[in-house]
Amino acid sequence: MLILVTNDDGIHAPGVAALAESLAPLGQVVIVAPDRDRSAIGHALTLHAPLRADELTPGVFAVDGTPTDCVNLGIHGLLPATPDLVVAGINRGANLGDDITYSGTVSAAMEATLMGVPALAVSLGGETYTASEYSNAGGAALFLARKTLQDGLPVDTFLNVNVPSGRIRGMRLTRQGRRRYADMVVEKLDPRGRKYYWLGGGECDFEYLDGTDCHALHEGFISVTPLHLDLTNFQSFECLSLWNADYPVG
Amino acid sequence: MLILVTNDDGIHAPGVAALAESLAPLGQVVIVAPDRDRSAIGHALTLHAPLRADELTPGVFAVDGTPTDCVNLGIHGLLPATPDLVVAGINRGANLGDDITYSGTVSAAMEATLMGVPALAVSLGGETYTASEYSNAGGAALFLARKTLQDGLPVDTFLNVNVPSGRIRGMRLTRQGRRRYADMVVEKLDPRGRKYYWLGGGECDFEYLDGTDCHALHEGFISVTPLHLDLTNFQSFECLSLWNADYPVG
Numbered sequence: 001m002l003i004l005v006t007n008d009d010g011i012h013a014p015g016v017a018a019l020a021e022s023l024a025p026l027g028q029v030v031i032v033a034p035d036r037d038r039s040a041i042g043h044a045l046t047l048h049a050p051l052r053a054d055e056l057t058p059g060v061f062a063v064d065g066t067p068t069d070c071v072n073l074g075i076h077g078l079l080p081a082t083p084d085l086v087v088a089g090i091n092r093g094a095n096l097g098d099d100i101t102y103s104g105t106v107s108a109a110m111e112a113t114l115m116g117v118p119a120l121a122v123s124l125g126g127e128t129y130t131a132s133e134y135s136n137a138g139g140a141a142l143f144l145a146r147k148t149l150q151d152g153l154p155v156d157t158f159l160n161v162n163v164p165s166g167r168i169r170g171m172r173l174t175r176q177g178r179r180r181y182a183d184m185v186v187e188k189l190d191p192r193g194r195k196y197y198w199l200g201g202g203e204c205d206f207e208y209l210d211g212t213d214c215h216a217l218h219e220g221f222i223s224v225t226p227l228h229l230d231l232t233n234f235q236s237f238e239c240l241s242l243w244n245a246d247y248p249v250g
Numbered sequence: 251m252l253i254l255v256t257n258d259d260g261i262h263a264p265g266v267a268a269l270a271e272s273l274a275p276l277g278q279v280v281i282v283a284p285d286r287d288r289s290a291i292g293h294a295l296t297l298h299a300p301l302r303a304d305e306l307t308p309g310v311f312a313v314d315g316t317p318t319d320c321v322n323l324g325i326h327g328l329l330p331a332t333p334d335l336v337v338a339g340i341n342r343g344a345n346l347g348d349d350i351t352y353s354g355t356v357s358a359a360m361e362a363t364l365m366g367v368p369a370l371a372v373s374l375g376g377e378t379y380t381a382s383e384y385s386n387a388g389g390a391a392l393f394l395a396r397k398t399l400q401d402g403l404p405v406d407t408f409l410n411v412n413v414p415s416g417r418i419r420g421m422r423l424t425r426q427g428r429r430r431y432a433d434m435v436v437e438k439l440d441p442r443g444r445k446y447y448w449l450g451g452g453e454c455d456f457e458y459l460d461g462t463d464c465h466a467l468h469e470g471f472i473s474v475t476p477l478h479l480d481l482t483n484f485q486s487f488e489c490l491s492l493w494n495a496d497y498p499v500g
Binding site: 037039041042043044045046047048050051052053068069072073076077098100101102107110114140143144147151153154156157168169170171172173175176179184185187188194195196197198199200222224225226227228229230231232233234235236237239240241243244246247248249 | 292296298301352357390394418423448449483484491
């Protein structure tokens with residue numbers, strides 16, 4: 001088996017090494033990861049500039065791009081063959097609810113799915129990030145990687161996996177939760193009296209509803225959310241279908 | 251009515267001015283857009299650096315960030331009140347199928363939806379991008395903006411609108427199409443003989459299936475795709491629910 005491992009915290013983050021080590025029993029693991037922290041980058045793809053890939057040690061590539069770039073370049077340029085699986089992580093911090101649309105970790109798994117390769121995104125919740133917590137998360141990644149390689153994933157679907165810190169009570173299949181957003185912008189003045197702004201300043205709360213990713217993690221369970229590529233809201237077709245009829249054709 | 255207009259092609263692109271002009275009959279239009287081209291940036295959010303907003307003319311702000319930043323900063327910092335509507339575009343080029351996950355235009359509308367503000371993403375297909383084509387797309391944006399303000403949108407749902415070039419045959423409600431990805435990476439050598447890579451080099455084809463966004467646009471119809479924030483693949487729960495039972499709880 002050939003496994004591509006990537007992340008968005010950068011190639012020197014402890015999570016990517018822990019993940020590669022955990023998956024080593026499955027076969028050959030190649031790491032292709034950003035050369036620095038590219039968190040909150042979403043599904044950004046670098047089209048306006050060339051990319052460099054620096055092979056730090058055999059099978060470990062640092063790329064001056066986004067996690068999406070790493071998966072794309074890994075699959076089509078750096079790896080000796082198409083990988084059997086792409087695993088992104090272990091992210092330092094959970095990727096839950098609506099926040100997954102910003103996540104470089106989740107976007108890397110999405111990119112692999114677009115390329116037809118089964119994929120997992122693995123994140124570690126909590127606040128301590130100890131070696132034993134990364135090892136627990138790696139164990140969950142190995143379990144789900146084995147299942148994925150054996151049974152396959154549903155078409156166009158990848159798994160968003162969040163592992164709690166501390167004792168793990170089990171594993172739950174969950175849906176993507178919601179977040180309530182508060183005022184997010186902090187306004188400041190620079191030394192010359194000109195305004196500037198920081199995003200992400202406000203408090204945010206997840207809705208801890210039963211069945212969601214955030215609820216499972218909060219209860220001490222590994223959360224496994226199957227995500228797909230189709231954003232279409234099919235349920236809205238009925239109420240919106242009347243709009244077309246009114247459009248004036250000239 | 252207060253309308254926030256943004257884009258990902260940058261504040262000096264003709265599409266954003268055409269859009270603001272088209273929507274002017276609805277009320278006050280404020281433009282908050284990136285200071286340069288930020289295409290293919292996805293749902294990237296700038297958290298590691300402060301942002302500047304330069305008011306070029308009254309109600310026209312250039313921000314040194316992503317389209318997502320612009321919406322976030324516009325809603326929480328720059329506008330006098332929460333806008334009634336956010337419209338992103340008019341993008342130079344269609345945003346169809348799986349490609350929407352890379353799109354700054356679509357991500358701007360997604361960000362507004364996360365903030366609880368109704369939103370449209372508007373893109374112009376074809377290859378010529380004439381003033382009259384932008385004006386046609388602006389007309390479609392105005393029609394759908396009026397509908398949205400009158401009737402509202404389904405919860406957590408925004409519209410991805412693609413307008414064809416040339417004569418418009420009508421408007422269709424569509425689902426997100428699929429794309430077949432080919433080899434996407436071009437490998438080159440720099441003057442010193444070191445490798446570098448360009449992404450996006452290969453040929454890509456949309457699957458022109460009836461009912462999809464790409465099919466409607468190809469047939470000369472305005473494509474209106476209702477998208478939502480929930481990526482959960484609920485249909486996969488049945489086959490994946492057996493996995494949890496096997497997880498060893500220690």
